[in-house]
Amino acid sequence: MSESAPPAGRPTQALHPDDENGEHAHSAVPYIVVYFALLFFTVLTYLTGKQHLGTWALPIALVIACTKSALVALIFMHLKDSSGSTRLVFGTSLVFVALLLFFTVADVATRFHPATPAGAPFGTERSQPEGLLEHELPE
Amino acid sequence: MRLSEADSHALAGAPAVPDYLHDGTTVMSWLNTRDHKRVGILFLVSVTFFFFVGGLFALLLRLKLLQPGPFFMDALSYNRLFTLHGIVMIFLFLIPAIPSAFGNFVLPLMLGARDVAFPRLNLLSWYLYLIGAAVALWGMIHGGADTGWTFYTPYSSTTPTQVAPILLGAFIIGFSSILTGLNFIVTVHTLRAPGLGWMRMPLFVWSAYATSVIQILATPVLAITLLIVTVERLGGFGLFDPARGGDPVLFQHMFWFYSHPAVYIMILPAMGVISETVCAFSRKNPFGYKAIAFSSLGIAFVGFFTWGHHLLVAGQSVFVGGAFGLLSMFVGIFTAIKVFNWVGTMYRGAISFKTPFAYICGFLYFLVFGGMTGVALATTSLDIHWHDTYFVVAHFHFIMVGASVMAFLAGLHYWFPKMFGKTYHEGFGLVAASLIILGFNATFIPQFLLGNFGMPRRYYQYPDHFQALNVASTAGATLLGFGFVIIVIYLGIALRWGSRSESNPWGSKGFEWLTDSPPPTHNFDEIPTITQMPHDYRTHEPSGVIRVT
């Protein structure tokens, strides 16, 4: 079969922006910087976590975690240099996680209170026997 | 009529290039194929087999329902059968059928590509499908689950029937679905032929793309939900079990977060097939290409915001239920846009009333009525009356069978010459289509009535005064079954003894028809540069037909 082959001697045509072909050495400095930033944020979340800041504890922890994740995604995973479609994929997945979380928690938060879960009773036996159909099984 | 590539090869004195069906005829060449067309055929055979398995379960159920009291099988068997009917039809037929059978075959052809982005992952997708099916089958043979395909907890986490293998089977099949979706998205982004911008893609590709987005985002949530139920069965974790302080409604949230978008996985590819066939059999450009394309994305997106309408009477917050009901109305808007555009395409078209067009007519009727009953069901006040009755059963069968299966059959007949290079008997095609449309109405319209009169679904016994409608429904189901069997017979005959078809027997302007029928393994000698619009019938035809839109 005849294929439209790339002209010989020009293998670098149509290279992606981050396929540099080694003409200039790629730098490791961003990775080191991000690493220390991640260490800093880990210490920060540890310290703020131990403060037991009440209602602010969860938002602060989540903001720090999101910042750390953003650093990992953008720099370690090269999302910063990636095409729009890959960034859209990542962003969209986060939107749908938020969607799932939002409606489900909203349901539990606004439900008729006796219909909310009771938490496990400390006695761990089930209140009903298991195997409801055992007596009906032919074998 | 233009010469096929094979004929022009022969004229030029070149050795004959075998088509993809004959390029390697050993079993291993099929089981180890990287060719998207062969993977499509493998899926087509598999999903057809399981369609009949699921259909057999349905006929057995309807047989029992001829009598209001105990008849032909006991209650536990009945529960197992409706569970398995749902599982087989949804996971082994509806979810994979159009994307993995037809999508795999035509998507690369429509994009001017030689294959999907990841051919080996494509083959893996088929093997995962088979392995998942085998695991679920093992569970079925050893008694099967009796929970309904929706596996509601705490029954599913405590019943002693074989739920775990079926959950595991569904989990594995989910990965098959994810891989297909992943492959399609990457193919559309990276393997379009030169000149084929997004706004020149055939409408089936838009639908397949939207479907793939749903497969990627929704299926993993099903996976984790089924995994948690399995762990609960084996380890007593209690997340969904109220006796251990858990929340059974939480299961329903997580289950339907997948399963509602899943119904759009089932219908969007069907809509894509309809878009293709409406244009081909009206010989007319699509009325509102952009509207049809973007409404596919709209359905995929908005479909994720509606799952709580399955929980309206489950104990969910009434406020959240109201929100979900309202959001559910919006999906109807996108579907309506499509229906108006299809009808607008047919208006003043040169209708060619072949078998695919008969299925298009059935599809439109069933989609509209099924869809409208869906919008009605999403209203809490009405759902209180209809929930868990046969009204719901009739609603989703109208869409899943009436619309989805009709579109599958339309695609099967439309692409039959493309896939196999053979012609089937048109008369039998129309007869089967008529039987199916008639039989379907006879099966499910009585069920709307039964549901409205209050007959619950998934019940082994029913009050005597519902018997007449049940008998009518069973009669319709038998007719429906006959229709499907007739299709298998005449298509089988066509495969074996049918006459050779032309490369483009429908005169369709779809890009996949630029290749031979059946196509060679490598699809194109030269990757084409696309300059024309998709579904463009505004040209001089040798037959003298001029279409101006």
Next chain:
Amino acid sequence: MSHEAEAGLPPGILAHHFSSLSRQNEAMRLGMWLFLATEILLFAGLFTGYAVYRFQFPEAFAECSRHLELTLGTVNTLVLITSSLTVALAIHYARNNRRHAAAVCLVITILFAFAFLGIKAVEYTAHFHERSLPGKYYAFEEVKIPGAAMFFSLYFLMTGLHGLHVIAGMVVLGFILRHTLQNRYSSRYYTGLELGGMYWHLVDMVWIFLYPLLYLI
């Protein structure tokens, strides 16, 4: 000459249906991000269960969290973050044609993964001994309020699934280590290595959320 040989690549890298290596790289990266999106949605289900039960039982969750080994959890966080650095460095060295440095970084990453699993094993053993176990096995004497067993059900599900992904990640790292030693990656082509690294970063990202949500309530 095959079109990949013309591009100056070792055989078996460029597939026949891609017109150029850059297209194929783009496809591989997009494919991997799509797969990672599915992993994110997979864990999202567990985070949803966590959100619901933490909302219902805030005191029980806080109390149980105080009984986790915070030091071990923090060390594990540092271990995973460092392993993310080492795998990023492995890719960096491969891009600069320093095959042996890349291989060393991958080995260190795998060792960190072992360390993570080892620390988790220590924690799980402690839970077995004090009977702070999921669902029906919960018999932890020190916390006896509703919701406590639910915390540990979620703890074991979330860290268990994460642990499975750590193991899967180690297998992936093993594969790309083997390919690195076989001289498959260079400045011309390192996408396979990059994809393996991306999976490992996802494993790290999930833990970045698990740590404060489980250990620091």
